[in-house]
Amino acid sequence: MRRIFLIGYMGSGKTTLGKAFAKAAGLEFIDLDWYIEERLHKTISKIFAEQGESGFREVERKLLHEAGDFEDVLIACGGGTPCFFDNMDYMNQAGDTVFLDVSPEVLFRRLKIAKTKRPLLAGKSDQELMAFIIGGLEKRLPFYSRARYCLSGERLESRSQIDESVRLLSALLSGDKQIENEIH
């Protein structure tokens, strides 16, 4: 039985790489944000607007546990998932956790064009967005760094880069020490 949790900042590529890796590995793919939206019949932005961030975090925790019961699954978390309650402990005991590591500059480039669906970023100017990413990463790294594995998520911009990252993740999870040396 395999259960993999992908974690990392917004825009690090959890959804993109998770979907591609699950397909290649024959695992079910669950994007936690999409799962929440389906179960509640509401967008993430609507949940934030109606229940505030604390309401969203309660729902996120509950549905993380629900999805975390499934077997042979890859779960792409939301950027904040590991940073609330005992979610990181839960994921580390339920399966393999992988932190997708991406620099603030690359996150900025990706998130600049994908702000609207992310309520924490909506309406921010370029300067505010960059400051928010740097500050957010600083606060969240202590949680992200508790993942069992770490992989660079910088190269996910084309089909061939995604395929290569799928290969690297597969080698990392199968215990290839050389890959661990390459990425650290």
Ligand SMILES: Nc1ncnc2c1ncn2[C@@H]1O[C@H](COP(=O)(O)OP(=O)(O)O)[C@@H](O)[C@H]1O
């Ligand atoms: N080729 C690309 N060029 C620029 N941005 C991209 C490209 N592919 C994806 N993105 C953006 O980068 C972000 C990262 O992808 P995603 O998998 O959604 O990250 P996460 O799930 O970690 O937030 C997405 O918001 C997406 O819109």
Ligand SMILES: O=C(O)C1=C[C@@H](OP(=O)(O)O)[C@@H](O)[C@H](O)C1
């Ligand atoms: O970082 C965060 O706190 C969030 C990240 C989002 O997921 P992605 O990381 O997939 O964008 C989503 O869960 C919500 O908007 C909050």
Ligand SMILES: [Mg+2]
């Ligand atoms: Mg996502």
